[in-house]
Amino acid sequence: MTGTSGTRPSIYPTLLYADAKAAIRQLTEAFGFTESSVYEGEDGMVMHAELVQGNGAVMLGSKGRGGLFDAAMKGAGTTGVYVVVDDVDAHHGRAVEHGAEILMPPTDQDYGSRDYMARDLEGNVWSFGTYAPEIRV
Secondary structure: OOOOOOOOOOOOOEEEEOOHHHHHHHHHHOOOOEEEEEEEOOOOOEEEEEEEEOOEEEEEEEOOOOOHHHHHHOOOOOOEEEEEOOOHHHHHHHHHHOOOEEEEEEEEOOOOOEEEEEEOOOOOEEEEEOOOOOOOO
């Protein structure tokens, strides 16, 4: 099994959006992601973007941009992504301030985590919480 070194994540959730620019705005403004890179085609479609949160990242792009991944994702269901944050309540407050649809308010879980759940503009479910299991290989 191949891993990575340094702070480079080894898993990148990848999502396609009908309006990738609106998704980038929501993910950065409401959910605190930082734009790492955004590449647009001549028509203004987001061909590829990388957004960072902590030591993880997601990749996203516009639906209908063409290519094998776009074709493979046609008709696919929504995606759920879990993101570790230090202060769940502050993070939730920011999401609420920016109008994010909250599915579950900050809740203490039986397994010791504090989480909340939100839905983005295109139906993907995002969970934010303190659960950060150690991965041993």
